[in-house]
Amino acid sequence: MKAKPPPDRRRYQARARIAKAMAHPSRLLMLEAMEAGERCVCELTELVGADQSTVSKHLAVLKQAGLVEDRKEGVMVFYRVKVCCLKGFWDCIEGVLAENLKAQRAALR
Amino acid sequence: MKAKPPPDRRRYQARARIAKAMAHPSRLLMLEAMEAGERCVCELTELVGADQSTVSKHLAVLKQAGLVEDRKEGVMVFYRVKVCCLKGFWDCIEGVLAENLKAQRAALR
DNA sequence: AACATATATGGCTACATGGCCATATTGGCA
DNA sequence: TGCCAATATGGCCATGTAGCCATATATGTT
Numbered sequence: 001m002k003a004k005p006p007p008d009r010r011r012y013q014a015r016a017r018i019a020k021a022m023a024h025p026s027r028l029l030m031l032e033a034m035e036a037g038e039r040c041v042c043e044l045t046e047l048v049g050a051d052q053s054t055v056s057k058h059l060a061v062l063k064q065a066g067l068v069e070d071r072k073e074g075v076m077v078f079y080r081v082k083v084c085c086l087k088g089f090w091d092c093i094e095g096v097l098a099e100n101l102k103a104q105r106a107a108l109r
Numbered sequence: 110m111k112a113k114p115p116p117d118r119r120r121y122q123a124r125a126r127i128a129k130a131m132a133h134p135s136r137l138l139m140l141e142a143m144e145a146g147e148r149c150v151c152e153l154t155e156l157v158g159a160d161q162s163t164v165s166k167h168l169a170v171l172k173q174a175g176l177v178e179d180r181k182e183g184v185m186v187f188y189r190v191k192v193c194c195l196k197g198f199w200d201c202i203e204g205v206l207a208e209n210l211k212a213q214r215a216a217l218r
Numbered sequence: 219a220a221c222a223t224a225t226a227t228g229g230c231t232a233c234a235t236g237g238c239c240a241t242a243t244t245g246g247c248a
Numbered sequence: 249t250g251c252c253a254a255t256a257t258g259g260c261c262a263t264g265t266a267g268c269c270a271t272a273t274a275t276g277t278t
Contacts, residue, residue, distance in 0.1 A: 085201035
């Protein structure tokens with residue numbers, strides 16, 4: 001028997017993969033756009049204003065992480081979000097951070 | 110008037126800062142440990158099994174992102190989680206990914 | 219004061235990431 | 249078949265990140 005079971009490192013690696021995929025402004029922007037409905041690469045490219053190859057690589061990152069999936073239609077590829085957890089999370093985070101800011105300001109008096 | 114209002118890039122940069130802070134297995138492990146109650150650096154150092162200076166830097170990243178706060182007590186410093194959004198998020202993500210896996214396997218028949 | 223302990227910081231190295239350009243690939247159309 | 253448009257991939261460079269060691273800082277103890 002062990003005094004301390006070692007932490008399940010695989011789980012945290014898996015989570016880190018998700019978090020890393022989210023850890024870029026352009027990818028977050030694209031995720032939010034895709035939450036309103038699927039988007040082709042060309043739309044997303046225009047949206048973020050980077051090179052098409054850059055956007056393609058960002059999408060590959062999101063897909064690899066399992067956050068989005070794609071659908072080919074002729075020459076175009078449409079991506080859409082595969083998880084429903086994002087909006088709730090960001091709403092929560094932004095709510096909390098706004099609270100903290102307010103409390104911080106109030107404490108200055 | 111504009112046809113397309115440009116996306117609010119600051120918001121996505123702010124979100125990316127949060128996601129980046131979460132984007133490391135050791136930091137996620139520490140966050141989860143701290144959710145059960147505050148922890149001193151020494152405990153967290155033992156938990157992740159890395160150099161103390163490494164852990165200290167990880168904690169600085171989390172603090173900088175606003176995810177944790179610290180409290181000094183004598184020589185020791187205790188860190189604790191400052192946002193409540195994490196557990197719900199990871200539960201959601203892990204649930205969805207497990208679902209996807211199940212569906213994937215079922216589709217193989 | 220001298221010392222020991224807990225934590226933070228600076229320095230360095232190795233590796234990962236993001237960007238663009240050029241190019242390959244795939245599908246539609248003349 | 250040949251060409252154009254949409255997307256993906258490879259190459260390269262600049263920058264960022266994570267790790268350890270050494271050391272600084274701060275606090276409690278003798």
